[in-house]
Amino acid sequence: MQAVLLQAIFPTARTMRSAARNVSALAELTPYLGFNRARQPTRPTLSNTGFIALNAIYLKKTMTTVTAATISEMTALTPETVSQSLLAATDEGWLINCPTGVILLPEGAEQVLAYYRDIYADVRIDPSLIGWYQNFELLTTLFMATVSKCQRLEDVERIDRCLLQAAEKLVKNIGQLVAQIPRYVTYMRRLERSMDCIHSGLRDFVCKPTVDSMLNIWLEFHEDLLTVLGRPRGTT
Structure with missing residues (x-):
């Protein structure tokens, strides 16, 4: 009886080796069994x-x-x-x-x-960009309110002028970010192209979803900027 108790309290070397093998095997199976393991953040492999x-x-x-x-x-x-x-x-x-x-x-x-x-870890904590974003949200609120009026066909010519003025202001403001985020120059070019189309009488380029309209470009830029800053949509 005493020997049994001693074996239970002090496992033999053979028992310990067997247990170690079981733990090792379990560790190898962990990814397939779905056990919780600290998940490492995805590292980008994109060019x-x-x-x-x-x-x-x-x-x-x-x-x-x-x-x-x-x-x-x-x-x-x-x-x-x-x-x-x-x-x-x-x-x-x-x-x-x-x-x-x-x-x-x-x-x-x-x-x-x-x-x-x-890529944008340092940009996310830049106070100047955070301030720029807050001003952009104010401009976005104005732009979206004007788009709503446009969709109700209220005084279309005046509304188009307001939308074009907002887009021109955004193009100018994006220019302040190009040094930090060079690819943002493409938003400037797209907005300028859509404004040229509107000036030519092609009103689809105000907010039609199936063309590269001002509204589409604005929404995509908004999403892009939020993601650069690491902020969920709907935050200010």
Whole structure:
């Protein structure tokens, strides 16, 4: 009886070796069994060009699929560069190709967000950018209120002038950020292009969702800036 008690209290070397083997085997199986293990943040493996292409898809919140032509229009990447980036992302399992375009999978979105976190870590804590963002939110509130009036067809010419003035102000203000975030120059060019279309009488470029309208560009820039700052949508 005493020997049994001693064995229970003081396991033999053989028993301890067996237990160690079991623990080691369990550790190897942990990823497959779904046991909680500290999850490491995704590290971005995207190139700069790959990020620009996938980010264009990520920002198109109102579209189920996005075409290569749309990505090229949004980013100024050549069609060949876009095609190569999409092919590489599909091979990585970040995209699904559909007849109407591509869909960004959660793994692809995770890569985009990881790139934001890695590249813009210092920008996120820059007081000047935070102040710029607060002023931008005030301008956005005014812009969206004017768009609502535009959709109700109230005094269209006057409203168009107000929208164009807001867009011109945003283009000028974005210019202040280009030194920190050079790719933002594409938003300036897109807004200027949509304003030229409106001046030519093409009112679809005010807020139509199927063209590169002022409203689409504004919403995408808003989402982009929030993600740069690491802020959820709806915060100020």
